[in-house]
Amino acid sequence: MASDNLLELKDVETHFFTDEGVVKSVDGVSYNVPRGKTLCVVGESGSGKSVTARSILRIVDHPGRIVGGEILLHRAAGESLDIAKLDPYGDEIRAVRGKDIAMIFQEPMSALSPVHTIGDQLTEAMLLHLPVTKRQAEARAVEMLTKVGLPKPGDRLKSYPFELSGGMRQRVCIAMALMCEPKLLIADEPTTALDVTTQANILDVLSDLQREMDMSVMFITHDLGVVAEIADEVVVMYLGKAVERGTVDEIFYDPKHPYTKSLLNSIPKLELGTRHRLEAIRGMVPHPFNRPTGCSFHTRCDEVMVGVCNKIVPPPEQPSPGREVRCLLYSDVEALRKNAPKEEVRA
């Protein structure tokens, strides 16, 4: 099955070493990005979903760095590259960025350079990675801009980002990311800053292009509606851990982890009509310096087992093939307790 995965994350740990202490933004995350499919990473702010994505491209800001784990990129010829071991400023990771893995960001205005034309920004990555002339690259840029649905793409090469609306800028970002036909596109909340109508159009463009180019998409979002629309597989993150993963139908119709359940209950749903009471998750996301012991969700969990959940760090369990959940409700607690000492120390 491993060959079906383009990217494998194994126990990735990215910590930020600040003056006040160590923030474990990503604290042992494992999941796979399947080939040609859309993986959605869901979580609230502070869950580490963006830092995980940035770790994959090795663009984690100072004072953060990857302290453990493997990020395996399976390239076409059967060779694998462990991205986590690369020098973040080295040639090897630069060859990956923009060519194998490309990224689109939340805020299209700050992702584009205000002082370069759209044409220059689009062609830059291609001229770097592929043996093409400037004219070929520009032809390709026009082709990509047509694909993402920008009107009059030929004239647009000479315009600057400020001349475009938010939705158009995000289309340019998508075109730029897809210039070199990457195998994986990481989209970090690409539609959060956009209107619903624009969002719908952008999601359409993304899924059309994905089918056409047969690439994998890793889509980071907090909007469960968007997840339901586009995802094949879903990873739910909470406080730096992937607490549950499965296919989109499994997550929405048969959620296992109490966090996933409460997340699904806390959103207003169109079909439920007005004025039922929302089942909010109680409390707040804990402060990063003050993570709960044991299962990090136990302070807000409705199904908490006192004396168990606050002591033992839940290991990954597989309730059915392809599913994974980190919750002690699905673990053999007695067995864990017997060989738990080292887990407890870690917690």
Add this chain to the structure above:
Amino acid sequence: MSDSPSFSADDSLAPMPPSQLLDARPLLEVKDLKMHFPIRKGFFQRVAGHVKAVDGISFDIKQGETLGLVGESGCGKSTTGRCLLRVYEPTAGEIVYHREDEAKVDLTTLSNNELKPYRRNIRMIFQDPQSSLNPRMTVLDLVGEVMRVNNIAKGQELEDRVADLLKKVGLRPEYLRRYPHAFSGGERQRIGVARALATNPRLIIADEAVSALDVSVQAQTINLLQDLQEEFQLTYLFIAHDLSVVQHISDRVAVMYVGNMAELAPTDELFANPLHPYTEALLSAVPQADPRTARERKHIRLEGEVADPANPPSGCYFHPRCRFSDGKRCKTERPLLREAKPGRFVACHYAEDLELKGVAQ
């Protein structure tokens, strides 16, 4: 709502029956409100044109209801909210406020001094709890300032009332002397809510009040707003772009497009059976958190961009993007907001003839 019997915990959340809603007295009537911002050009700052952010909208807000105001960015929904408070001076139109003693006052004609007592009655909650709270003021000052300015309370009494308000919004009264940075986003928004409540208002304008919050915190805040509405008989103008939140909280919904009102209807009817093609497209674009319906659903996609409010199209502003446009009447004649069915207002020439799809209930 004030004369209704006391609520039990369960039926307090039941939707208001439409009949009761239609009969409720208005709290605020907005008539042909216009807000045009001048575009200035050149050395002498001559006026080269106007951005018609709000271009003649009329609606009323009834006592005790929640009116949702939705639309894409730039449609003038926030400008409308700010005009009601006279943060902006409206270019034209009337804002008639019904006082508790049943007298009517046109807020647009009042001077700043005369307006003061009404500013206690109409309050606002802002979108970004980060930038709407002064980082150098303690919670006591942030919430208490408005009471001090309005001579509602001072000294120890002020402190007690602020502590009381904090409890009401679910914050600990011990936090009185903390600064905003010590709170999370959701808690900061609660401070904003407490500040809005400080003068015992009747109408609260919530401008994207939950948009910047995480889903779990957003649910808490929505529940809080609904609880407070029951407790203090508040009326809300709930401005938002998230239609599922608006549907959840509103009794009626107004849809705006480029400074104009496209449709105004009771929430359930608007979502089940929209009358304006723009409403239909907007509903179709909302992602639904249900993978099966998401796969089966047929999408209506809007082509092109939102019209420029400085240079809007002729006739119906929506006609260049409308799939039903006839190319003649829609292009030349601007549709007025009219009551197509009882309680349902729509600005479309063909509202009765179109078969539009809503969201399945």
